[in-house]
Amino acid sequence: MPLRPLSSWPQSLRPLPVSLQPFRLRSCTVARWAGALALGASALASAQGAPDGQLISTQGANGAPACVTCHGAKGEGNAVAGFPHLAGMGAAYLAEQLEAMANGSRVSPVMAPTAKALSPAQRQAVAQYYAQLPSPLNIDRLAATAQQPAKADDTGAWLANRGAWDKNVPACNQCHGPGGIGVGANFPSLAGQPAAYIAGQLRAWRQGQRPPGPLGLMPAVATRLSDAEIDAVSAYYAGLPKAADLLAAQATPAAGAKP
Numbered sequence: 630m631p632l633r634p635l636s637s638w639p640q641s642l643r644p645l646p647v648s649l650q651p652f653r654l655r656s657c658t659v660a661r662w663a664g665a666l667a668l669g670a671s672a673l674a675s676a677q678g679a680p681d682g683q684l685i686s687t688q689g690a691n692g693a694p695a696c697v698t699c700h701g702a703k704g705e706g707n708a709v710a711g712f713p714h715l716a717g718m719g720a721a722y723l724a725e726q727l728e729a730m731a732n733g734s735r736v737s738p739v740m741a742p743t744a745k746a747l748s749p750a751q752r753q754a755v756a757q758y759y760a761q762l763p764s765p766l767n768i769d770r771l772a773a774t775a776q777q778p779a780k781a782d783d784t785g786a787w788l789a790n791r792g793a794w795d796k797n798v799p800a801c802n803q804c805h806g807p808g809g810i811g812v813g814a815n816f817p818s819l820a821g822q823p824a825a826y827i828a829g830q831l832r833a834w835r836q837g838q839r840p841p842g843p844l845g846l847m848p849a850v851a852t853r854l855s856d857a858e859i860d861a862v863s864a865y866y867a868g869l870p871k872a873a874d875l876l877a878a879q880a881t882p883a884a885g886a887k888p
């Protein structure tokens with residue numbers, strides 16, 4: 630959908646008051662406000678009845694809890710609790726995941742009730758909202774980690790950067806980007822996701838508890854990995870933002886002083 634990112638809205642208009650929730654209002658009312666407030670393209674989309682993704686994230690909808698409670702105020706996730714970051718990931722990817730968790734093809738006891746409570750349009754809107762938030766990742770620093778030679782006895786780093794070609798597993802970074810920063814709309818970022826979350830997804834593919842995704846690429850990868858490899862590569866990506874900061878600090882002590 631050609632919605633302008635919410636970030637391009639004037640700060641004073643974010644977040645909209647509860648009473649402006651577009652899906653609770655008749656469009657003529659919103660249209661009048663939109664005109665009066667000169668909100669531009671985004672508001673006109675709202676005026677036509679499109680749900681507001683930001684409102685869903687801060688307040689929930691249809692009984693679904695606010696996403697910010699678990700995924701953080703900026704979609705940055707919560708590593709300790711095991712909640713993945715969402716900010717800056719592809720909109721189509723996020724919407725598909727919500728769809729899959731709603732219809733049960735992606736098994737997620739925590740997310741299923743929330744995903745089901747949202748309408749398809751609400752899932753789209755909240756996915757769009759998270760996609761346009763700035764990624765919590767330091768892209769340059771993470772990418773620099775991929776320039777480091779991987780040690781053969783460091784299973785996680787080796788899989789991420791070199792793969793396991795003896796069993797046809799390409800390097801994870803070949804699809805997920807240098808340092809696992811994510812590529813385009815279909816290859817989600819891995820860096821900084823909680824280790825338990827990454828491992829959980831790989832095991833879900835092995836057990837048929839998550840849809841195959843584009844070209845069935847991930848089931849092909851996950852079914853070829855041993856348990857030890859899954860744990861190693863998950864720990865590697867979870868710890869990569871810290872490792873990237875350390876690397877940057879070693880390269881330029883001054884720049885590394887502020888994280």
Ligand code: HEC
Nearest residue numbers: 694695696698699712713723726727736737739740743755
């Ligand atoms: C109670 C905590 C909680 C709340 C509230 C919550 N989530 Fe989640 N979310 C999770 C957990 C845990 C996972 C990982 C699920 C899994 O292991 O399958 C997740 C996963 C996701 C994913 C998949 C991410 C990926 O990288 O594939 C999306 C998308 C998502 N949540 C969106 C939302 C949205 C949108 C809302 C608000 C409407 C929301 N979540 C509310 C805990 C929560």
Ligand code: HEC
Nearest residue numbers: 788799800801804815816817827830842843846847850862
């Ligand atoms: C050939 C390309 C390719 C390779 C190589 C690859 N992946 Fe993926 N990966 C994907 C695609 C595509 C998706 C999105 C799947 C979907 O849409 O459900 C994905 C998704 C994931 C996810 C889910 C992320 C989330 O937010 O839920 C994890 C975890 C993951 N990959 C880990 C790995 C690991 C670890 C490796 C290396 C051992 C790897 N991938 C190698 C293509 C690849």
